[in-house]
Amino acid sequence: MLTACPEIVRTASLNTLFYDLQVLGAARVGKRYRADEEIYGEGEAAEHVFLVVSGVVRIFSVLEDGRRQIHAFHFAGDVFGIENGPFYSQSAEAICGADVEIRRRATLDAASMGDCWTARELWLLTSVALRRARDHLVVLGRKTARERVSGFLVDMHRQMGTEIFDLPMSRVDIADYLGLTLETVSRTFSDLQRRGLIDVSACRHLRLCDVPALHRIAGGGGTGVRPPAGGGADIEQIAV
Amino acid sequence: MLTACPEIVRTASLNTLFYDLQVLGAARVGKRYRADEEIYGEGEAAEHVFLVVSGVVRIFSVLEDGRRQIHAFHFAGDVFGIENGPFYSQSAEAICGADVEIRRRATLDAASMGDCWTARELWLLTSVALRRARDHLVVLGRKTARERVSGFLVDMHRQMGTEIFDLPMSRVDIADYLGLTLETVSRTFSDLQRRGLIDVSACRHLRLCDVPALHRIAGGGGTGVRPPAGGGADIEQIAV
DNA sequence: CGAAGGTTTGAACAGGTTCAACAGGCGTGG
């Protein structure tokens, strides 16, 4: 830990990849984005990678007729914008005011060519994104509105670390993330409140009164089925 | 190209990663799976990686109550079963009789530690899987039954390379892949046939009469929106 | 204080599901 470089330490605590780049002497650029400001658009040349320092970022695709699917929300410490091909395959926008560290992708590419550790770090980040995307596939393909919203709240709880928190995103964002309409999301919130599972004091301000119950409603494990503790050779008997 | 080792050449034509492992002297194991046979189950120790040589494999998750979501179908030349963590996060089964090459994951791990090229190959494979998963997210989250089925047929067309082909998977598999019920898939097939877009002679045997129309119905690009040819700085104006 | 955007709620509607019956193909066995 290089105490001579406090900025490095701060970044290091957020993400290993950016720490590596720091050590390798990559030029450091930070930028503040305002709410709803575009960070990059689908199809643009993928020349940078990003690290959320504060705030929240949404990654999404839009169809010709305007239908939008949000793939992921990224919070402080999350890296996004890693691409293997020449173009960004999704768009990214800040949801609220957000500080973002930016690095040249060329630097990263070069680093990963010469340093297996960096290459494996890239792989790890992509693997985690893939696992999440597949969990999300199960949600969008097979879960009901109530299950989706409950699972989303459990995820937010895990992210925030507390039962009481403010949602950084609007009902529309949640709807576009969960493959629903904003009305259905709103109705489901009201329903969960009526059942005493949550407490919506100011539409963005939530209190989860019964996380285990929400977890149960979400079905399985927040999103998708997690492997049971302690190996799983006996799982074969459960599988269809 | 080592003509002295014909097996290597064959494998090389299918996949770079497995070729690398071959060169590195990894023990070669192949296995034939029967239809519906499990290859691995979610939660099992992830000790192998697989390459489809012939046949088709489905990757999926199952919820407690039996709801199933198929994440992907893998055809000849596709690698599957690559995991970053200790356990498989999905299950895999052969859809029809399938020949599969199997390699020890430990070998791959060792290779990727010492050889950046292998590490980057792993990253590439995971990146492609991620891009596909995200395209699939848009389909499951935002598309209608007709769009899903049309997009699926276009994808199969791309995979098979011809307008006439046999579907390797059942209606249930297609439904679980597209987040629909088998009845809806069947009805949509009938509907597309009535409109003269496809010709279903024997329930598995298809002829796509109008691929461009199917592509159009699918909305955007088979699945998801592909970047336009030749850069895309001007895309910013299209993005929401 | 007033306007504007985000949210809630209501009522009608529709796409897809569910349950159920039927059809066709294929392998088995008489």
Add this chain to the structure above:
DNA sequence: CCACGCCTGTTGAACCTGTTCAAACCTTCG
């Protein structure tokens, strides 16, 4: 060789979840 049964797929009808359209309700910010 044909009959039977099983499995897969198709079709029908009722139903339901979530959507759509519309109005009212905050609440926040200028």
